Amino acid sequence: VLAIWHQLTKYEIPELKKPSVIMRDRGRVEEIIRNMHGAGPGALQVISDFDMTLTRFAFNGKRCPTSHNILDNSSLISEDCKAKLANFPKSHYYPIEIDSSLSVEDKVPHMVEWWTQAHDLLVQQRIKKDQLAKAVRESDAMLRDGYEVFFGSLKDHSIPLLIFSAGLGDILEEVIEHNGVFHPNVRVFSNYMEFDKNGLLCSFKGQLIHTFNKREGALLNPDQFEQLQDRPNILLLGDSMGDLTMADGVQNVQNILRIGYLNDKVEERRDAYVGSYDIVLEKDETLDIPNAILRYIT
Ligand code: C5P
Numbered sequence: 001v002l003a004i005w006h007q008l009t010k011y012e013i014p015e016l017k018k019p020s021v022i023m024r025d026r027g028r029v030e031e032i033i034r035n036m037h038g039a040g041p042g043a044l045q046v047i048s049d050f051d052m053t054l055t056r057f058a059f060n061g062k063r064c065p066t067s068h069n070i071l072d073n074s075s076l077i078s079e080d081c082k083a084k085l086a087n088f089p090k091s092h093y094y095p096i097e098i099d100s101s102l103s104v105e106d107k108v109p110h111m112v113e114w115w116t117q118a119h120d121l122l123v124q125q126r127i128k129k130d131q132l133a134k135a136v137r138e139s140d141a142m143l144r145d146g147y148e149v150f151f152g153s154l155k156d157h158s159i160p161l162l163i164f165s166a167g168l169g170d171i172l173e174e175v176i177e178h179n180g181v182f183h184p185n186v187r188v189f190s191n192y193m194e195f196d197k198n199g200l201l202c203s204f205k206g207q208l209i210h211t212f213n214k215r216e217g218a219l220l221n222p223d224q225f226e227q228l229q230d231r232p233n234i235l236l237l238g239d240s241m242g243d244l245t246m247a248d249g250v251q252n253v254q255n256i257l258r259i260g261y262l263n264d265k266v267e268e269r270r271d272a273y274v275g276s277y278d279i280v281l282e283k284d285e286t287l288d289i290p291n292a293i294l295r296y297i298t
């Protein structure tokens with residue numbers, strides 16, 4: 001049996017030999033992928049995080065922006081507000097978000113504080129809806145290498161791509177649109193802006209989504225998952241430990257393969273990631289592995 005398993009890596013998906021790939025249990029990964037291949041693209045759905053999963057973490061040694069950072073760095077934010085953002089809150093809250101020594105329960109109140117402050121600050125900036133596209137165009141946001149193949153093959157095989165993001169929905173939709181890959185099979189659940197009759201940002205809609213309540217969001221929106229219930233195989237992509245539970249709203253899951261991008265604090269977090277994600281991609285700025293797996297399944 002072992003020999004068969006390793007054949008998959010050896011012949012069908014040689015990309016799994018890439019040095020950035022770490023697996024807790026290669027045999028199990030190969031078994032899941034084989035099951036997904038057997039059931040075909042009609043049984044598959046992809047559930048993915050956005051920031052730092054579909055977008056690059058860094059390019060030429062420089063950090064790439066999250067959907068929040070795109071606005072923070074744009075001309076839509078006053079200099080005064082930028083000065084505030086430069087010292088706080090990111091430098092305070094981001095280390096808490098990625099600290100592997102803290103429990104999720106410990107982190108949650110800090111995340112709620114961070115997101116609430118960020119949303120409040122944005123609302124104070126009187127941002128206009130029709131300026132968002134320009135902010136995205138002028139930003140350094142980049143989808144990961146191989147994104148055309150990724151979005152394109154999901155579209156070609158009518159595989160739903162569900163993006164579950166704690167970022168800013170209006171902004172990330174612009175990023176996808178700007179790159180020409182907002183195909184009809186893509187659906188986004190995120191924090192969306194509410195605009196007044198003059199087109200000015202006045203609040204955020206619905207329940208706040210932060211890094212560690214994606215599971216609740218998934219469970220609270222069963223209707224969003226309804227049309228996906230007949231697709232029992234899930235390829236899940238994330239970069240945070242909070243992304244691991246994004247698929248909890250799907251019932252009758254038969255096979256789930258969780259791929260985690262380990263972008264930052266690699267040494268400190270490697271064990272936790274390898275213990276939780278089926279495949280860990282360490283400092284890998286590409287979609288090569290998801291693409292190779294999709295090529296084999298479809
Ligand atoms: O799409 P995703 O769920 O990854 O988006 C959330 C990310 O945005 C978080 O991982 C967090 O580091 C980042 N963030 C930010 N600025 C904020 C709030 C969150 O850059 N104000």
Ligand code: MG
Binds near residue numbers: 050051
């Ligand atoms: Mg992310």
